[in-house]
Amino acid sequence: MLDLLAAPPTALKPLIWLVAGLPVLLGMEAWARLLHDKLWHGPLWSLHASHHLPRSGPFERNDAFAVLHALLAIPMMLYGCVGPAGLLREALFGISLGMTGFGLSYAVVHDGLVHGRLPVAFLRRWAWIRRIEAAHKVHHRDGAAPYGLFRGPEELRRIATKNRRSRAA
Numbered sequence: 001m002l003d004l005l006a007a008p009p010t011a012l013k014p015l016i017w018l019v020a021g022l023p024v025l026l027g028m029e030a031w032a033r034l035l036h037d038k039l040w041h042g043p044l045w046s047l048h049a050s051h052h053l054p055r056s057g058p059f060e061r062n063d064a065f066a067v068l069h070a071l072l073a074i075p076m077m078l079y080g081c082v083g084p085a086g087l088l089r090e091a092l093f094g095i096s097l098g099m100t101g102f103g104l105s106y107a108v109v110h111d112g113l114v115h116g117r118l119p120v121a122f123l124r125r126w127a128w129i130r131r132i133e134a135a136h137k138v139h140h141r142d143g144a145a146p147y148g149l150f151r152g153p154e155e156l157r158r159i160a161t162k163n164r165r166s167r168a169a
């Protein structure tokens with residue numbers, strides 16, 4: 001049986017972080033889209049509405065969602081740093097890296113670039129970033145899909161294809 005508390009060899013640790021963290025990093029987009037669609041634009045609209053209105057100070061109530069995810073990632077990262085040696089510790093460290101990587105990317109592209117909260121306008125030199133920004137602006141214009149960020153352009157394409165098909169039917 002796999003012993004979660006047996007210390008893995010040091011050379012293997014980065015591999016464990018990658019195997020545990022990469023699916024989390026990639027899967028967070030679907031997770032964020034689901035929450036944004038079903039909860040933020042549903043029962044938790046009272047918090048998210050602040051993001052769809054002009055901001056009056058440096059923060060908005062919607063920032064609570066980022067804090068919530070950080071509060072999940074921080075204990076995992078701490079366990080990954082000072083917890084008892086073992087596979088569990090390395091896996092949790094990897095997961096926390098994946099979550100943090102997504103959270104930072106989201107904060108930089110969404111809050112920083114699209115909503116102008118960080119001096120990162122240089123990111124617009126890349127066409128794929130401009131497409132992400134344009135797709136997110138559709139979300140703000142319509143208050144509807146795309147709910148994802150990084151795959152927002154794909155979401156829009158899927159919707160357009162579906163609409164074309166239903167018009168043709």
Ligand SMILES: [Zn+2]
Nearest residue numbers: 051110115136
């Ligand atoms: Zn936004």
Ligand SMILES: [Zn+2]
Nearest residue numbers: 036040041048
């Ligand atoms: Zn929204």
